[in-house]
Structures are given as structure tokens and as C-alpha cells.
Amino acid sequence: MRFFDSKGSGGSCVRATLAVIGAPVEIIEIENQESETQKDWFLAINPRGEVPTLVLDDGSVLTESAATLLCLANMHPEADIAPALSSSAHFQMIRWLNFAAVNLYEGYLRRDFPEHYTTGDPEPVRAATRDHLDRHWEVMNEISSTGPWFMGRQFSVLDIYLWMLVQWEADDEHMRKHFPRIANIAQKVKTLPAIKPVHEYHFGSLT
Structure with missing residues (x-):
């Protein structure tokens, strides 16, 4: 590959x-x-x-x-990074992965590149994303398992995806205060031995 x-x-x-x-x-x-x-x-x-x-x-x-x-x-x-194929848990993982992609990934693109979404003043587009992101993070936070991972005991690619999005948020205090379950998942993901070097390449040192 x-x-x-x-x-x-x-x-x-x-x-x-x-x-x-x-x-x-x-x-x-x-x-x-x-x-x-x-x-x-x-x-x-x-x-x-x-x-x-x-x-x-x-x-x-x-x-x-x-x-x-x-x-x-x-x-x-x-x-073993996804629930078993054809299981209800697998379908739910797909559901919430797509939810995050459509609402959160796209939301950060609008925040960071608002000029791509309007022919006028980009600032209102950027300003509107805070409420948009918070509303959808709230849904993810409430629906997530109490741990250790979003799907419960099963670590999955959804946890990896959420780790990335939390790095794009770039406000750890905001995430910990308002969406603690998601913040906790992201913290655990970035310290996994296989992922730590990737985190450091993309987002800098853990310290």
C-alpha cells in the first residue's frame, strides 16, 4: 500500500x-x-x-x-478495531462515525476555511461554527459509553476518528469541561504505543 x-x-x-x-x-x-x-x-x-x-x-x-x-x-x-461485522454494535459504529464525519469534520472545515463556504464575508460562517460544533459534540458525548471506549469495551476506529477531531478542536479545557467522555477517549487514544508517534508527527509532543 x-x-x-x-x-x-x-x-x-x-x-x-x-x-x-x-x-x-x-x-x-x-x-x-x-x-x-x-x-x-x-x-x-x-x-x-x-x-x-x-x-x-x-x-x-x-x-x-x-x-x-x-x-x-x-x-x-x-x-480487532471494530465490532463484529453484521452485529448491531458494528452498525452503530458506522452510524456514529458517519455522524462525526458529516457534522464535526465538516464543522471544523467551515471554522478553519470559512472562505470556501461563502462568496461574502467569511467571518459569520466561522462564528456560527462554535454553536454547531458544541451541539454535535454534546450528542456524541451523551450517546457514548461510560467507557473505556465509545462503544464500551470494544476499541474501534471510531475512537481513533474522535481523537483526531479533538486535536482539531485544540481547546482541551473546553472539551474536558463540556464533553468529558469524549476528552477522556481522545486522551487514551493518543497515548497508545502505536498511535503516540502518529500524534507527535501530526499534532506535536504529548507534553
């Missing part, structure tokens, strides 16, 4: 999942995402010109971080 990644991007959760699985993969780090991903060589791989992009051994291409996590979990059942 070949994996195209960039610091701070949605590639963090995919790279972390690859690390947990321990699958052989060539990692290509894109330092200037806006420039390099628009070049012809990259557009030939992913016409959207975005990371993360994962090229599987058969040459097929996976994009969209949440979808890629689900594919990796299904490709590597031995890694």
Missing part, C-alpha cells in the same frame, strides 16, 4: 489506524498540501487533489478518511 499524508490533515486518523494494524505501507508525506496535491502526478491518483489518499495493493484508491477507516477495519479483522 501507499499512503499520502500531510501534517494536521484528515490523514492523521488513517495513519494511526495503519499503525495499529501494523500493515506494510509506504508513507509519502506531502509537505505543501495546497501545491503538491494539485500537480498532475497527484491528480492522476486522486482527481480531487486531497489527502488522505490510500492506494491499495491492487491499485485501487481509497479517499475520505471515515470510509477508509471502515475499509481498513474490514480488511484486517485480526486487528
Whole structure:
């Protein structure tokens, strides 16, 4: 496999999942995402010109971080990073992974790149995201298990995805005060031996 990644991007959760699985993969780090991903060589791989992009051994291409996590979990059942296929718990994991992708991932994009969502003043777009993010974090916090992971005893790719989103929030105090279950999950994920180096590459030292 070949994996195209960039610091701070949605590639963090995919790279972390690859690390947990321990699958052989060539990692290509894109330092200037806006420039390099628009070049012809990259557009030939992913016409959207975005990371993360994962090229599987058969040459097929996976994009969209949440979808890629689900594919990796299904490709590597031995890694035990998802509830059993066709189980109710698996369906719920898919449900909440998609909920987070649609409402939280997209919310952080609107916060950080509001100019992409309007032809007018971007500041009202940015300002509106605080309430949007909090409302959807509240849902995730309330529905999550009391622990140790979102799905209860089963560690899953959903926990890895939430870890990434909490790093994008970048306000640990806000998360701990208002969404303690989610903050606790993210704290545990980033200290896992396989994920710690990924965290440090994407988001800096744990200390």
C-alpha cells in the first residue's frame, strides 16, 4: 500500500489506524498540501487533489478518511478495531462515525476555511461554527459509553476518528469541561504505543 499524508490533515486518523494494524505501507508525506496535491502526478491518483489518499495493493484508491477507516477495519479483522461485522454494535459504529464525519469534520472545515463556504464575508460562517460544533459534540458525548471506549469495551476506529477531531478542536479545557467522555477517549487514544508517534508527527509532543 501507499499512503499520502500531510501534517494536521484528515490523514492523521488513517495513519494511526495503519499503525495499529501494523500493515506494510509506504508513507509519502506531502509537505505543501495546497501545491503538491494539485500537480498532475497527484491528480492522476486522486482527481480531487486531497489527502488522505490510500492506494491499495491492487491499485485501487481509497479517499475520505471515515470510509477508509471502515475499509481498513474490514480488511484486517485480526486487528480487532471494530465490532463484529453484521452485529448491531458494528452498525452503530458506522452510524456514529458517519455522524462525526458529516457534522464535526465538516464543522471544523467551515471554522478553519470559512472562505470556501461563502462568496461574502467569511467571518459569520466561522462564528456560527462554535454553536454547531458544541451541539454535535454534546450528542456524541451523551450517546457514548461510560467507557473505556465509545462503544464500551470494544476499541474501534471510531475512537481513533474522535481523537483526531479533538486535536482539531485544540481547546482541551473546553472539551474536558463540556464533553468529558469524549476528552477522556481522545486522551487514551493518543497515548497508545502505536498511535503516540502518529500524534507527535501530526499534532506535536504529548507534553
